[in-house]
Amino acid sequence: MAAADARAWRAAALAAAVSAALAAVPARSAWADATGPRSATMCAACHGPIQRAWQASSKAHSWTNPVFQAGLADARAARGERIVLRCLSCHAPLAAASADLSVANPVSQEGITCNFCHNVSQVEASPLPASYTFDSAKPNLMRGPYPDAEPGSAHEAAYVETFTKSEFCASCHWGDNDDQGVEFEATFPAWRASRAAAAGRQCQDCHMPPAPGKASALSKKQRPAVYAHTFVGPRTPGGLDSVATVAGGVVRGRLRVTVRNTRGGHALPGGGHSLRAISLEAVFYDAAGKELSHAAVATYGTEFADSAGHGPVPKWLGVTVRYSHEIPADSTVVEWADVPAHAKRAALTLTYLPIAPAYRARLEAAHVDLTGRDPVVLARAEVPLP
Ligand code: HEC
Ligand code: HEC
Ligand code: HEC
């Protein structure tokens, strides 16, 4: 389908889904239907380790996440009810697929859950948000990476090659505001430009690290690679270890700082466009060790502006990019700072900010739970000055 046709189709499908949902909000008992999508707790009976890893990941909390809920309330206030389905299509995709706009189904509340991903039959990697095809007709048919799965009577199984490729993740990690024009999630194109992509390393290889084992307690087969459902990332303990280095020196009287993205895969920060940032700061000391001054050397990330040119604004209001400075995969960026008089030492700190300062103050004022969103130091360096 051409992009324009796909957009027109999607707009019509969204409009139809919204009116269907508003006409008939399903009775709660409808969710008890045994033919509908199942809860992850049901899969846990045979896929225990997979369910536990997923449960601890951000995927299992993508609907309940208080930072998302605050964003959803803001988006709804700014853009009206019609924006809700868009947000749900990536953050609570079963709700979007069943036009359950109030997210009443407890399985939909599980966010990006097993029976959503494993019922995706196809992905057409594109900046169209939610570019997956979800097959609601056969909830008990699990698509996956094995051409020779033997699930017995547990469920049906089918091999879908996309599960083993980055394109699968592109369905949500690449998206634009189709009516406004900026790409608000762009991890997939950033990956495609990396050496990791050229070498055939997929998102799954880094974010679902594989190990030999059994895919199920009931499996007959020992598999060379079972992919962990940890979705490791900045919110996983240790997920930001050794992702960047910082170094400095003096060149023609100025401080020259180099920042390197050492883990490749894609640019740093890696996603959540406009919400996350990385700051590079220098503190200068004199010979006695007294602090002389503090310099904000650089900020990495992307900021959007709204139709009036004001920013930074969150992704749902972004119409243009007002600022973008990221650390590309496999690359070093160079920054400069002036050295104050009498400075004998500079301390450099590179810090990951899960929520950029512009939004943090707002979320704090609204008493949103920001547990686990503290800044994380990525790298430090000491530079002696002549
Ligand atoms: C194309 C899929 C897609 C759509 C549509 C989408 N998001 Fe997101 N959203 C993401 C992804 C992927 C992330 C995580 C990026 C990361 O962690 O780097 C995210 C992250 C977020 C976060 C940050 C959560 C946190 O805890 O830090 C908020 C808030 C958010 N989205 C709100 C919204 C709202 C509100 C809407 C609707 C206007 C929306 N999103 C639409 C894919 C999407
Ligand atoms: C009664 C046990 C049982 C239950 C419950 C169960 N599975 Fe399975 N599943 C298996 C077995 C056994 C296999 C085969 C593993 C193999 O061949 O290595 C399997 C294979 C799979 C595969 C691989 C399919 C492929 O072709 O690559 C996926 C995906 C999967 N299950 C998802 C799920 C999901 C999601 C749920 C919950 C909705 C679930 N399973 C519930 C036993 C079960
Ligand atoms: C974000 C989408 C996503 C979610 C959510 C998800 N999976 Fe998967 N799953 C995948 C992908 C992708 C693979 C294939 C990885 C590969 O082979 O490269 C996979 C592989 C599997 C396999 C084959 C064995 C393995 O681990 O490689 C089983 C079984 C499975 N998933 C079960 C589950 C169960 C049970 C849940 C919920 C607790 C779940 N999945 C949640 C995407 C997902």
Ligand code: HEC
């Ligand atoms: C249905 C949409 C969807 C699909 C498919 C999807 N993701 Fe996500 N992913 C999200 C959303 C939404 C978030 C943010 C959740 C939140 O912050 O509440 C996210 C967050 C993440 C994070 C950030 C974790 C952290 O610690 O901050 C990583 C890493 C990630 N996804 C990797 C993947 C990989 C790898 C795949 C493909 C195997 C994939 N995702 C497929 C929607 C999706």
Ligand code: HEC
């Ligand atoms: C070579 C390994 C590697 C590959 C391949 C890779 N990533 Fe990452 N990814 C990382 C590392 C390391 C981080 C933590 C640093 C960061 O936050 O950028 C990360 C972070 C992320 C985050 C969180 C970004 C943030 O700052 O909130 C998301 C989302 C993500 N990756 C998605 C993907 C997707 C989708 C793909 C495939 C299109 C992919 N990654 C491919 C290594 C990789």
